[in-house]
Amino acid sequence: MASVRADGRVERGNQTRQLILGRAVQIASVEGLEGLSLGRLATELGLSKSGVFALFGSKEGLQLATVRGAVAVFVDHVLRPARSxxxxLGRVWAMCEAWIAYSRERVFRGGCFFYAATAEFDARSGRVHDALASAQTGWVTFVEETIEEARAAGELAGDTDVCQLAFEVIALLELSNAESVLQNNNLGYDKAARAILSRLRSAATGPGLLPPPR
Structure with a gap:
């Protein structure tokens, strides 16, 4: 019986934690990670501040958990669709389309969570900075590996500079997000898609490996 009660408390704690993080990632995408506070989240969600504190321990603990929560959302909306x-080159393009949809559809209210959070913490030091740096490294590595798979499959020229191409693709995606959020329009996404397709097509080994020009 005690085990059943303990399991119930753990499950409720997990549900509460996910509820808090769901709100936290949205706030942080608009107002930054510094905009988070245990008290604010407790008030907005009708929870006790002591209960929220017990789950995260400190503002930094909340920020770190928020970054991890955002990573999980990003994986679901970008990495998993690409891996399917x-x-x-089909996977490379699917990855780009998934990223554009993730930003355009405002999975996070403020656009790309990591674009905003990285700008907030890039010149700082500490655990939150390190968590964001690790998340960015993971994304860059995924893009490079996805492009390398296409090169190894013979769909990109053998002398393709994979790291350079990954850098260019990421830069175009991030600029489309920045322009969309700042100007409140979607024009940048089509421009980024055309530029990425053109760049990929210039390195592709066959014209039918990518969609036709937009």
Whole structure:
């Protein structure tokens, strides 16, 4: 019986934690990670401040958990859809389309969570900075590996500079997000898609490996 009660408390604690993080990632995407506070989240969600504190321990603990929560959302909306496509240029393009949809559809209210949070913490030091740096490294590595798979499959020229191409793709995606959020329009996404397709097409080994020009 005691085990059943303990399991119930753990489950309720997990549900409360997910509820808090769901609100936290949205606030942080608009107002930054510094805009988070245990008291604010407790008030907005009708929870006790002591209960929220017990789950996260400190503002930094909340910020770190928020970054991890945002990573999980990003994986669901960008990485998993890309991985569902066989390796090659089709997967590279699916990755780009998934990223554009993630930003355009405002999965996070403020656009790309990591674009905003990285700008907030890039010149700082500490655990939150390190968590964001790790998340960015993971994304860059995924893009490079996805492009390398296409090169290894013979769909990109053998002399393709994978790291350079990944850098260019990420830069175009991030600029489209920045322009959309700042100007409150979607024009940048089409421009980024055209530029990425053009860049990929210039390195592709066959014209039919990518969608036609937009």
């Amino acid at each position: 496509v066989p390796p090659g």
